[in-house]
Amino acid sequence: MAEKKSKLVEIKTKQTTASVEDFINKVPDEQKRKDSFVILEMMKKATGEEPKLWGSSIIGFGNKRYKSPTTGREVDWLVIGFSPRKANLSLYLSIDISKHADALKKLGKHKTGVGCLYINKLEDVDTKVLKGMIETSLKKK
16 A cells, blocks of 8 residues: 655644733633633643644644644644633643543543543643643653
8 A cells, every 4th residue: 555645734723922821811711711821830841841822722832743644644733732712621632532531531520522622620620630641642742
């Protein structure tokens, strides 16, 4: 079987130079704003990197080129990150969140998408389990 050629695809959501702290400070919901600063510190400590704003609403750490095994397309994307969305806090920990199945059972109240973890507020989850998930995500990168 012939290997698919790599093709770097430019996506709309790119790393910016906007201030992460200014962005978080503009989050209208006070609890979400406080939780965002806690998650920011967790991810900063785990990655040893400074956060960057990706697009207008995603706080990301690191930069990695991901390649689709089916299409061969490549995109530059954050290694881990999160976004304080109106409905919940969206955490981007891996391309396949199901790889965290064991930890998810212990986490507490949450929902998942293909690559996202959604929580309403930090008090709904076990932050030690969340820290472990962040650290595990970084080891798999």
